[in-house]
Amino acid sequence: MAIVGKKFPSVSIDAMSDMGDDLKINVFEEAVNKNSKVLLFWYPKDFTFVCPTELHAFQAALPEFEKRNTIVIGASCDTNEVHFAWLNTPKDNGGIEGVTYPILADTHRHLSNILGILDQEVEYDEEGNEVFTGSNVSFRATYLIDETGKVFHESVNDMPLGRNVKEYLRLIDAYAHVQKHGEVCPANWEEGKEAMNANRTGVAEYLAAN
Numbered sequence: 001m002a003i004v005g006k007k008f009p010s011v012s013i014d015a016m017s018d019m020g021d022d023l024k025i026n027v028f029e030e031a032v033n034k035n036s037k038v039l040l041f042w043y044p045k046d047f048t049f050v051c052p053t054e055l056h057a058f059q060a061a062l063p064e065f066e067k068r069n070t071i072v073i074g075a076s077c078d079t080n081e082v083h084f085a086w087l088n089t090p091k092d093n094g095g096i097e098g099v100t101y102p103i104l105a106d107t108h109r110h111l112s113n114i115l116g117i118l119d120q121e122v123e124y125d126e127e128g129n130e131v132f133t134g135s136n137v138s139f140r141a142t143y144l145i146d147e148t149g150k151v152f153h154e155s156v157n158d159m160p161l162g163r164n165v166k167e168y169l170r171l172i173d174a175y176a177h178v179q180k181h182g183e184v185c186p187a188n189w190e191e192g193k194e195a196m197n198a199n200r201t202g203v204a205e206y207l208a209a210n
Contacts, residue, residue, distance in 0.1 A: 007148075011111050025104060074103040121134050
């Protein structure tokens with residue numbers, strides 16, 4: 001279920017801070033109340049393989065997101081207790097020690113169900129009873145949310161495919177350019193490159209120059 005162009009669901013979810021504090025975070029309210037963009041990224045499980053590489057990659061880029069007035073929030077279906085244990089596991093032992101942004105603990109699958117990002121299929125047995133298959137954890141879903149709570153990007157990767165953090169910085173730059181200048185950003189646009197007016201003349205001039 002695509003939610004690009006719509007308001008992100010206003011739901012409060014348990015979360016864990018890097019200091020071990022139990023939190024309640026409403027992603028929509030984080031964006032609106034703090035007048036910030038939000039990057040929310042979901043990953044399948046704590047203590048797995050691709051996942052810690054992504055959490056460390058987002059941490060390494062955190063100063064770049066902060067320059068862009070963007071809050072970073074991680075999320076999975078693990079509990080706060082498991083998050084805290086992982087946060088206290090050293091990097092050289094597969095842990096995420098050093099990660100400082102909050103991590104949602106959607107243990108009851110409330111928000112992930114609303115977003116439709118769980119690895120779950122419903123089948124029926126011969127007697128008509130529901131049979132659930134799949135891992136029942138989230139895919140690698142990513143949401144970029146603006147200062148009004150509107151989603152301006154969403155993407156979902158399968159479990160084995162790690163994300164490119166730089167692409168989200170590029171998308172935030174592009175959206176900020178649209179917000180500020182009213183122009184649109186063509187393919188492969190990066191900060192400092194030429195954008196274009198959203199009309200026939202604008203696209204013709206851009207294509208002629210490129």
